[in-house]
Amino acid sequence: MSGTGAGAVAAVDLGATSGRVIVGHVDGRTGTLALDHVARFPNGPVRLASGLHWDFTGLYRDVARGLADAFRREPGTASIGIDSWAVDYGLLRGGRLLGEPFHYRDERNEHAVAGVHDVVPFEELYRRNGLQFLPFNTVYQLAAEQGAGGWLGVADRLLLVPDLIGFQLTGAEVAERTNASTTGLVGVRSGEWDVELLERLSLEASVLPPLVAPGASLGPLRPEVAADLGAPAGIEVVAVGSHDTASAVVAVPMQAESAAYISCGTWGLVGVELEEPVTTDASREANFTNEGGVDGRIRFLHNVMGLWLLSESVRWWERDGDTIDLPTLLAQAAAVAHEVPVFDANDARFLAPGDLPGRIAEWFAERGRQAPQSRAEFARSIIESLAEAFAGAVRDASILSGVDVETIHVVGGGSLNELLCQRTADRSGLPVLAGPVEATAIGNVLVQARAQGFLGASADLESMRALVAAAFAPRRYEPRG
Numbered sequence: 519m520s521g522t523g524a525g526a527v528a529a530v531d532l533g534a535t536s537g538r539v540i541v542g543h544v545d546g547r548t549g550t551l552a553l554d555h556v557a558r559f560p561n562g563p564v565r566l567a568s569g570l571h572w573d574f575t576g577l578y579r580d581v582a583r584g585l586a587d588a589f590r591r592e593p594g595t596a597s598i599g600i601d602s603w604a605v606d607y608g609l610l611r612g613g614r615l616l617g618e619p620f621h622y623r624d625e626r627n628e629h630a631v632a633g634v635h636d637v638v639p640f641e642e643l644y645r646r647n648g649l650q651f652l653p654f655n656t657v658y659q660l661a662a663e664q665g666a667g668g669w670l671g672v673a674d675r676l677l678l679v680p681d682l683i684g685f686q687l688t689g690a691e692v693a694e695r696t697n698a699s700t701t702g703l704v705g706v707r708s709g710e711w712d713v714e715l716l717e718r719l720s721l722e723a724s725v726l727p728p729l730v731a732p733g734a735s736l737g738p739l740r741p742e743v744a745a746d747l748g749a750p751a752g753i754e755v756v757a758v759g760s761h762d763t764a765s766a767v768v769a770v771p772m773q774a775e776s777a778a779y780i781s782c783g784t785w786g787l788v789g790v791e792l793e794e795p796v797t798t799d800a801s802r803e804a805n806f807t808n809e810g811g812v813d814g815r816i817r818f819l820h821n822v823m824g825l826w827l828l829s830e831s832v833r834w835w836e837r838d839g840d841t842i843d844l845p846t847l848l849a850q851a852a853a854v855a856h857e858v859p860v861f862d863a864n865d866a867r868f869l870a871p872g873d874l875p876g877r878i879a880e881w882f883a884e885r886g887r888q889a890p891q892s893r894a895e896f897a898r899s900i901i902e903s904l905a906e907a908f909a910g911a912v913r914d915a916s917i918l919s920g921v922d923v924e925t926i927h928v929v930g931g932g933s934l935n936e937l938l939c940q941r942t943a944d945r946s947g948l949p950v951l952a953g954p955v956e957a958t959a960i961g962n963v964l965v966q967a968r969a970q971g972f973l974g975a976s977a978d979l980e981s982m983r984a985l986v987a988a989a990f991a992p993r994r995y996e997p998r999g
Contacts, residue, residue, distance in 0.1 A: 522546040522974040529962035532602035539584030542963030546973040551989040557584030563621040570624035599758035600680040604700035608682040609673035616669040622654035630662035648706030648808030657702030680760035690736040696764035699810035758965040768961030771987035776924045782932025788911035789819025790921045820911040850894035858899045863907040909946035929957035943995040954990035
């Protein structure tokens with residue numbers, strides 16, 4: 519479509535702990551943007567005999583219910599866009615899903631890392647794919663699958679989670695580029711599947727689908743799906759920045775040449791936006807990653823453990839039967855007047871579910887230091903540790919990329935955490951601009967709106983970010999001495 523107009527689109531935004539369906543109303547003529555929250559549902563791992571999995575069937579059911587509600591509320595919805603967390607995938611044969619997808623926190627991945635690096639040393643792997651080392655990157659998951667004699671040997675297609683949802687809706691078998699860039703199987707400079715790497719790792723290239731860019735149409739809904747959902751006639755599914763961070767970065771109201779961003783939720787993704795990747799020895803040693811962004815941009819960033827540290831600690835405490843009100847806990851943490859100890863939020867021991875307060879105490883004990891004593895002190899220690907990790911990652915991003923960072927933008931759920939935003943400003947010495955909270959959904963909506971012609975075919979990231987800044991004014995936190 520071309521020109522500028524107005525309309526509604528549906529954003530399916532799936533996170534590691536919850537999912538939501540949001541209808542976005544965009545009017546390119548007046549420069550207005552509004553969100554209508556239609557559905558929210560829990561998401562999380564399920565432990566089966568074979569390991570830690572996602573309940574994909576239940577997740578798709580909730581997505582379908584949310585879309586049906588969205589169509590009842592807004593019968594003129596023009597398209598659907600889907601984003602989710604990265605790296606996880608489903609395997610299909612003849613269009614049938616071969617079991618529930620594995621969860622990236624499953625222990626199987628750790629045992630596959632050495633085997634991959636024996637074939638392709640990490641230094642070379644980094645030059646090829648530009649990705650920081652994370653033991654759950656898809657390349658390691660596939661090696662684990664291969665070594666365990668799983669479904670990979672009989673599958674004829676691999677689809678990442680948002681593409682798998684898209685397949686159920688439309689039948690299209692594709693891989694959206696921003697999410698595919700997180701697999702470790704895409705060349706960081708070519709932007710295409712690295713066939714030579716696949717051959718060396720004895721992985722079949724034929725199982726991987728064609729790559730598509732954000733804004734591409736996946737086509738209309740399957741007729742039976744459209745009927746089940748009561749979908750508007752002619753509605754299509756549009757590829758967005760299907761890695762949730764790629765969509766979130768679209769909606770960061772920043773000047774990319776002088777700003778860093780923190781997309782803060784379960785994970786804290788800390789980085790800058792670049793035109794070209796950085797694959798130096800220094801960036802590899804600092805464990806920085808180069809992931810694909812919308813419109814060919816590079817998300818040069820570092821993964822910090824994020825608010826998972828707090829949410830999983832709360833979940834563990836509640837196993838004793840307590841009910842913890844998070845705002846009250848954060849208020850108690852903010853009221854802690856004495857200095858609390860800080861730990862390394864990037865320590866790999868904090869990756870798996872379980873007794874995180876116990877592991878944090880263990881981290882301090884190994885260094886002969888006193889651990890926090892109360893839950894309020896634990897929460898404050900987590901916030902301080904995250905703020906220090908965020909500030910350090912911003913400094914590293916600036917040095918490694920050459921971007922002179924003047925402001926830090928925090929988007930996502932973490933932007934509501936006043937203590938975290940203020941302490942990040944304090945520890946970095948830079949102003950923090952917090953919001954929007956629903957950055958991922960907004961970025962999803964904007965890419966769809968551009969594809970539908972609501973913003974004009976020539977709309978670029980800068981003009982879309984200006985629209986976000988006008989609609990969702992950020993809150994400013996100045997650093998304190």
